[in-house]
Structure formats: structure tokens, C-alpha cells
Amino acid sequence: MSLSQDLERLTALDPEGEAVALGTLWRECPVVLAFVRHFG
Amino acid sequence: MRGIIDDIRSHGAELVVVGSGNVRQAAAFRDELAIDFPLFTDPSLRTYRSAGLKRSIGATLNPTLLGNAMRAFKKGYRQKRVQGDPWQQGGVFVIAAGGGVAFEQRSDAAGDHPDPGDVLAALMEVAP
Numbered sequence: 001m002s003l004s005q006d007l008e009r010l011t012a013l014d015p016e017g018e019a020v021a022l023g024t025l026w027r028e029c030p031v032v033l034a035f036v037r038h039f040g
Numbered sequence: 041m042r043g044i045i046d047d048i049r050s051h052g053a054e055l056v057v058v059g060s061g062n063v064r065q066a067a068a069f070r071d072e073l074a075i076d077f078p079l080f081t082d083p084s085l086r087t088y089r090s091a092g093l094k095r096s097i098g099a100t101l102n103p104t105l106l107g108n109a110m111r112a113f114k115k116g117y118r119q120k121r122v123q124g125d126p127w128q129q130g131g132v133f134v135i136a137a138g139g140g141v142a143f144e145q146r147s148d149a150a151g152d153h154p155d156p157g158d159v160l161a162a163l164m165e166v167a168p
């Protein structure tokens with residue numbers, strides 16, 4: 001399975017606490033997906 | 041990557057950021073910095089592991105940390121209290137619409153960031 005296929009199945013939480021499947025984020029357009037070390 | 045967000049959007053793409061803090065920290069971060077791009081958090085770090093991103097004390101407390109910190113300080117960045125996993129490293133990926141990774145960078149140490157030009161070059165390969 002490719003990296004994007006691995007990631008698209010996973011979820012993250014938006015700032016309101018709602019879970020979002022990562023794959024929906026690049027369904028229609030390309031993304032620059034940046035994982036940061038931490039907030040602050 | 042925030043510095044090139046206009047370039048990212050001009051190519052029909054979006055910057056998406058994932059952090060490791062809790063939801064409250066993500067909301068505060070978004071509000072404090074007036075973030076207008078999609079921001080998420082994964083306190084479980086499952087997405088980080090799936091992306092193959094490093095997590096270790098050694099990657100954070102690394103000899104290169106001082107130089108990276110000085111470089112960031114000179115650019116005006118001021119780190120505040122760590123909100124998330126302090127040992128988790130980050131990374132940057134360019135993902136084409138529908139899937140397919142055009143660029144991947146996994147930080148070896150704190151402050152190890154990709155060249156924005158390299159990110160944009162990869163984005164131009166997959167931009168509509």
C-alpha cells in the first residue's frame with residue numbers, strides 16, 4: 001500500500017474535535033501536508 | 041511552509057497542517073496565529089507513525105538543534121511552551137489530488153525543514 005493510501009484512511013481531529021479522514025483533504029486538489037513537531 | 045502559502049494556493053493546492061497537541065491546543069494555536077488553512081491534530085500520533093516520522097529524544101536533543109534554533113530565532117520565530125509531543129519530529133509531503141506522493145521529507149532533528157523551493161517544484165509537477 002502506498003504512503004498516501006496509508007494516510008488517507010487515518011483520521012485527525014479538527015480544532016472543534018471533529019474527526020476528519022485525511023484522504024478527504026486531497027480528494028479534489030493537491031495538498032502540502034505538513035506535520036509539525038508541536039503547537040507553540 | 042506558511043511563508044509559501046500564497047504560492048501553494050496559486051497552484052490550486054492547499055497547505056494542511058497536522059500537530060500533535062490536544063484539540064484545545066490546536067484551537068488556541070489556530071486563533072492565536074489567525075490560521076486560515078486546514079489545521080488538525082493527532083494526539084495519538086497514528087498519522088505520524090503511518091507517515092514514517094521519527095520520534096525520539098535523540099532527534100529532539102540533537103547537536104544540530106542549536107544551529108537550527110539560532111536560524112529560526114534570526115528569522116523571528118520564538119518558540120513558546122511545547123504543546124504536543126516534545127519528542128515527535130515532523131515532515132512535509134506533497135500529495136496529488138486523488139493520492140500519490142510527489143515529495144516527502146522526514147525531519148531528522150528539530151528544525152530540520154525542507155527547502156520551500158523543493159516543495160513548490162514538486163507541487164508544480166502535480167498541480168492541475
